[in-house]
Amino acid sequence: MTASETSEPSAAAPLLDLHALVVAVRRRRRLWCSMALLGLLVGAVVAVLLPSPPTAVTKVLVAHQADQPNDPGTLIRTDVALLQTTRIADQALKSLKSPERPEDFMRDYRGTGLTNNLLQITVTGDSEAEAAARAKALADAFVANHVRRMQDAADAEAKALLDQRDRMRDELAQVNKAIGDRSPGSDPKASASIESLFAHRAELNSRIADFGQRAAEARTGTPKLVAGTQIVDAPRAVRHSLPRTAATDAAIGLVLGLVLGLALAAVGAVVADRPVLRREIAANLGASVIAELRRAPRRPAGPWPYRRTWTARERLTTTLARTVRASAGPVSLLELGCARSTSVIALDVARALEAEGPVVVVDGLPGPELADSRQEPGGPAVVSGERAAAVPRQVRRLGVGSVAPGTAWTDLQYLGGRTVLVVRAGHGSAAWLHTVARQLADQRIPVIGVVLIDPDPRDRTDGTLWEGPHTAPRGHDEWPARWNGTGRPRAERPSTPAARVPDSDQEAR
Incomplete structure (x- = not known):
């Protein structure tokens, strides 16, 4: 039995994926928790401002x-x-x-x-x-x-x-x-x-x-x-007891607000159609999830969660540095919904590569996330996209760009001949993920893999794409682009397929 035959049953996607719906609703817990809290407050206020008549x-x-x-x-x-x-x-x-x-x-x-x-x-x-x-x-x-x-x-x-x-x-x-x-x-x-x-x-x-x-x-x-x-x-x-009435109305408001919030979250998840599972994101982008990183909380609850996040970040840096070393030309990191996290990852990878030679980070982000990132003295240099042509050939370049709506697709090839997509789970719609995969295929920019930011901690789906039809909509037969040092990529048939980077999402968790 071939891989294509084994993948045929999964091609018929269900009309409504309950697993993805539950995950999407759980990820929008701020919405339904806020609605529940609002209902609680409204019920208490109504009991105080509109007391029961005699x-x-x-x-x-x-x-x-x-x-x-x-x-x-x-x-x-x-x-x-x-x-x-x-x-x-x-x-x-x-x-x-x-x-x-x-x-x-x-x-x-x-x-x-x-x-x-x-x-x-x-x-x-x-x-x-x-x-x-x-x-x-x-x-x-x-x-x-x-x-x-x-x-x-x-x-x-x-x-x-x-x-x-x-x-x-x-x-x-x-x-x-x-x-x-x-x-x-x-x-x-x-x-x-x-x-x-x-x-x-x-x-x-x-x-x-x-x-x-x-x-x-x-x-x-x-x-x-x-x-x-x-x-x-x-x-x-x-x-009539005012505290008892307020407690009763608040409980009723809490339940109604929670139900309304869950309904809004479910309807919004179905209408928006934003993939949150590894399986869906990999299938829509046509590339495997090679690593994932949880978004660090603004106020860590303790040293243990912070240490786990830092360990996952170090492993991700090691994985991406190994990927960049194995590539014959410049590699870019293209973000979707996580510009600041991508900037931090790019600087970490550049520092890891400095031991082998000078590294320059090419800033192709539309915002100031990379320029505002805290850089250590003597760290990798950050140059804008306009000054990238002046970088010497012997200097390793690591491009950082964006594939958000409004991206100039033809400029992505100047950031790197191969790319790693850094995608925040639940940010882009399925249609836009298809657009990203199609545009990168048109530009002949192979996608090495996907780094998933802020994944669902209970996601147990597989983000690896095996041999078969589950590749990018176009360009899965394209030759990978090689950098010729003149500022433009050239198409070249590789002698051996690119080595697959091991999936480190379990390690990141």
């Missing part, structure tokens, strides 16, 4: 005629909905003698069904006394309305039963009139019809008695329901 609560026991043990709460939800009606609100306002509109008053209270028969009413007001008074008036209005509805329903049911009983009595009168003074044995020929009339009269008497009993029961059960509907918890003011 509130009173009361509880009402509601008895229903159709109460069932397995009721899922439909009846109490109906009571809550009836509480939010203008009729009950208007009755409560009339008892309070308030000119407020019922529609406005309905915004100041709410009902909550605690159980199938227990209703809690929460009312706000300008003061605790006013809130308690409004809660009592609202509870009384609800109880009166509920009692009136039950009585009206019972009266309507009793009236319907009594009307049915009266109709039965009229029919019974007609049957009695048809029977008259006859008896079942007085007329043998009509005995069958007389017996049916007597049976019908007995049935009517039974039904009349049943309707009368049911009408009496309908009226009798109403007082029990009326007595069961009452205020069981007198209106009382709710005490």
Whole structure:
């Protein structure tokens, strides 16, 4: 099986790489941590500047005629909905003698069904006394309305039963009139019809008695329901604790801010499409990651993290110095999103090469990062790109440039015939990394490797490109440029392939 065959399954990239998304979101922790902190502060400020209004609560026991043990709460939800009606609100306002509109008053209270028969009413007001008074008036209005509805329903049911009983009595009168003074044995020929009339009269008497009993029961059960509907918890003011309210609102703001920050970070990572994994950066640039270096913190937490960063920096310097020595012509360091780190690396490499002869660092950066770098007395000289032509041939040159947007691509060949890309993880988009690889291939500047700055510490992907189609989009068959000493590179077919620099990213970590 060839290398190209083994690389074919990886060519079909997934639509959404969850690993890369998680890494990108984690790298933007400043955003979602800031959003979470902002939500925390906003919640606390809202609790202080907008305190809860004075509130009173009361509880009402509601008895229903159709109460069932397995009721899922439909009846109490109906009571809550009836509480939010203008009729009950208007009755409560009339008892309070308030000119407020019922529609406005309905915004100041709410009902909550605690159980199938227990209703809690929460009312706000300008003061605790006013809130308690409004809660009592609202509870009384609800109880009166509920009692009136039950009585009206019972009266309507009793009236319907009594009307049915009266109709039965009229029919019974007609049957009695048809029977008259006859008896079942007085007329043998009509005995069958007389017996049916007597049976019908007995049935009517039974039904009349049943309707009368049911009408009496309908009226009798109403007082029990009326007595069961009452205020069981007198209106009382709710005490609000400012620290507790502030803590609750702050916690809610923290959670909402964190969720919003994570969502923004995820959406931004997907939209920006900035590779952060070694595997993605190497694939987009068409060159292997030969080393990596963590960005040193501004305020080291202790000597151990600082010592680890310094050790990784020394190893990186050794690796790049070995790469420059193995190259037949000048080598350049081209940065993307890490100009200052590239300047420091270039000076370290130049100092390491000074033991073998004079070294000059050609400053091709658009900014003053290299010129402002702290240089030791007697260290390597730094010249601008305009003065690079005056450097003697026997002096080793190390170019430093940039491949950021706005780069003059045709000037990169004067910095070096071969280059090492110094890229900050998550800085450039995938499209721009492709552009860099394509432009360098067009200029016939082979990429020796990629130095990754500020990689993700949990990245376990492989940044090495093996033989196969995973090379630069163009120029993977180009001849490497050799420096001819005249200020311009010339194309020359190498006799042996360039030695691959060992991957020291694990050592850097």
